[in-house]
Amino acid sequence: MIVCVCNAICEDRLRGAARAGAPCPRSAYANLGCEPQCGSCLPYAAEIIDEERASLLSVDAQAA
Numbered sequence: 373m374i375v376c377v378c379n380a381i382c383e384d385r386l387r388g389a390a391r392a393g394a395p396c397p398r399s400a401y402a403n404l405g406c407e408p409q410c411g412s413c414l415p416y417a418a419e420i421i422d423e424e425r426a427s428l429l430s431v432d433a434q435a436a
């Protein structure tokens with residue numbers, strides 16, 4: 373599913389950037405070689421990044 377139409381960023385790529393350490397959409401987009409254009413995707417992108425990072429923390433906590 374496309375999250376950012378302006379940059380053609382799909383959800384999988386955004387989740388990958390979050391797993392690689394990007395804490396916010398601007399950082400994730402920069403890691404993917406682009407930057408926000410219209411900005412309409414940013415709230416949804418932030419939700420996805422927060423969700424992915426929370427799931428990583430959960431996995432880390434279970435492994436500890």
Ligand code: FES
Pocket residue numbers: 375376377378379407408409410411412413414
């Ligand atoms: S839809 Fe992402 S910047 Fe426009």
